[in-house]
Ligand SMILES: Cc1ncc(C[n+]2csc(CCOP(=O)(O)OP(=O)(O)O)c2C)c(N)n1
Ligand code: SF4
Ligand code: SF4
């Protein structure tokens with residue numbers, strides 16, 4: 001295995017040479033690119049990358065430009081996972097046959113997909129890759145909406161969010177379904193490493209990415225990606241909103257090892273109320289009307305319950 | 319690259335660099351042979367309404383701006399914040415928002431603002447609210 005990049009602190013990290021380039025067309029303040037930078041900069045290994053259709057892909061491969069300084073492939077909406085799994089299978093076959101031109105170099109295989117591409121439309125492809133046990137990492141850029149096509153709900157959209165296909169209005173408070181628990185689903189595949197990350201917690205992110213890249217087998221990462229356009233907050237507030245998300249425990253940071261052992265990796269010193277997180281975003285604005293108070297109350301109760309569950313699982317070591 | 323829409327290839331391969339680069343992960347931007355199809359050679363400067371201006375007098379080189387800039391537009395070298403890459407900065411304002419110094423070492427100004435004027439009129443240290 002190749003040597004792990006040493007990243008003791010942020011100053012040391014800032015000497016990284018980015019392999020992701022500017023003048024891509026992502027919105028100002030988009031968290032997708034903050035996540036991609038942190039993932040790519042966590043390693044000096046050669047990278048073979050894929051992306052499913054979505055904001056990241058559409059905005060970083062606008063013909064005749066590419067924003068990627070690594071091998072990168074895009075095929076369709078649903079198959080970032082299988083594109084990279086195919087490359088990984090080919091690499092293994094060539095290695096076995098002794099036909100690799102540079103056999104001493106061991107690239108890492110990483111696929112990026114949005115929540116629409118991962119929780120919904122590419123779900124069976126990801127499931128297949130994990131069942132077959134490819135040596136790859138799959139990273140979801142989870143902005144809880146089909147952002148690139150104008151904000152349709154996905155199975156990652158949380159209760160109460162207003163989207164273009166589940167809009168809030170006179171008769172509805174917006175999304176009615178619970179967010180799908182993808183981490184549990186991927187852990188149930190027996191994945192050796194499953195983790196939730198957030199770009200504001202860069203150190204936790206780097207640790208998990210490094211661990212994931214050093215792990216043999218299919219690794220699943222769910223990265224919270226605050227979307228200024230669809231969550232409706234000002235572009236300069238991407239990190240502030242992300243802090244509210246992790247500190248209210250709406251996005252708890254944890255990992256699951258070998259499909260079972262759960263570790264919480266971030267415990268906020270001051271847990272803030274869920275309504276502080278919701279109130280900072282236009283997509284939840286209507287929840288603060290008196291008739292929707294029950295949705296707010298349910299939100300807090302659900303986050304409390306989920307946090308309790310994570311803590312109990314951690315304690316039990318299962 | 320003068321093809322019309324109908325001439326586009328079904329699949330396209332774009333090269334990030336002209337020629338081979340060895341050890342890309344440790345080669346800084348200034349030492350890379352970027353090709354014309356690398357977006358690094360393009361600019362989004364005209365997206366900006368506001369731009370960040372850097373005042374190095376107050377900077378503590380914490381690198382918060384570097385890690386959270388979505389657009390690789392904070393130039394840091396040898397653990398020091400050097401300046402802003404105005405070809406790729408989209409003016410989102412995250413860097414100024416996360417800068418922890420008092421007064422801030424990065425502030426947003428109207429795109430047409432003169433840098434020397436901005437630096438000359440930099441705000442004083444803010445008193446803590448109690
Ligand atoms: C098979 C297929 N269906 C639909 C589309 C249209 N489409 C392109 S991007 C996109 C939304 C992507 O949403 P998500 O995966 O969450 O990524 P985001 O843009 O939010 O980052 C859709 C529906 C497509 N390209 N291919
Ligand atoms: S719509 Fe959201 S995810 Fe898409 S580029 Fe804009 S901020 Fe990023
Ligand atoms: S304004 Fe945004 S894009 Fe420009 S340097 Fe600051 S963080 Fe980067």
Ligand code: SF4
Nearest residue numbers: 377378380381383417
């Ligand atoms: S965030 Fe502010 S203090 Fe820290 S390196 Fe950037 S400019 Fe300097």
Ligand SMILES: [Mg+2]
Nearest residue numbers: 114115145147
């Ligand atoms: Mg999405």
